[in-house]
Amino acid sequence: MLVIILFIIWVVHANIQAMDERVEASYGDLDAIHAERHAVIRNLVETVKPFASQEHKVLKDVIEARASALRSAGNEKLKAEGEVGQSLMNWLAITEQYPELASSERFGELQNELTHIEQRVTAARRLLQPFGRRTLCIFARFSG
Numbered sequence: 001m002l003v004i005i006l007f008i009i010w011v012v013h014a015n016i017q018a019m020d021e022r023v024e025a026s027y028g029d030l031d032a033i034h035a036e037r038h039a040v041i042r043n044l045v046e047t048v049k050p051f052a053s054q055e056h057k058v059l060k061d062v063i064e065a066r067a068s069a070l071r072s073a074g075n076e077k078l079k080a081e082g083e084v085g086q087s088l089m090n091w092l093a094i095t096e097q098y099p100e101l102a103s104s105e106r107f108g109e110l111q112n113e114l115t116h117i118e119q120r121v122t123a124a125r126r127l128l129q130p131f132g133r134r135t136l137c138i139f140a141r142f143s144g
Contacts, residue, residue, distance in 0.1 A: 026128040033124055034069065034081055037117045041066050041088070044110045048091075051101035055094050061087045085118065 045063060052059070065087040069080035092111065101107055 023128070026124065030121070030124045030128065033117060033120050037084070037114065037121065038066055038070060040110055040114045040117060041084070044107070044114065047104065047107050047110060048095060048101060051098050051104070051107075052095060055091075058087075058091050058094050062091045081121075085121070088114070088118075 041062065045059065048059065062084075065080065065084040069077060069084050072080040092114075095101055095107075
């Protein structure tokens, strides 16, 4: 009987460890995608500056959100990355007012790259949510 109980404990522990490793790997994937996004943002800012200098506040918001996300860690990083996404959406909406910018080949390439990265961020978050919830439920069940 003791052997069966020890075996069950070992199986549960192994499953928790495996889930924890998958969650950590998913966070690592998300961090890598965010790093790509930050590189594209830097290039976009440099590309847009000459065209939309009067949109200084919106551009400043993007730069500050990016800097905050780079400094953050853990749950604060996820929140800061959400703010980066929001400031980017605001900024890209304003850049549509500049036809010469829209016709810039470099801007178009960067905008397409950023769109692809944002889709990957969304997909990675969607994959991460079930693992996070399941892991939290298991830990809550065992902690009391």
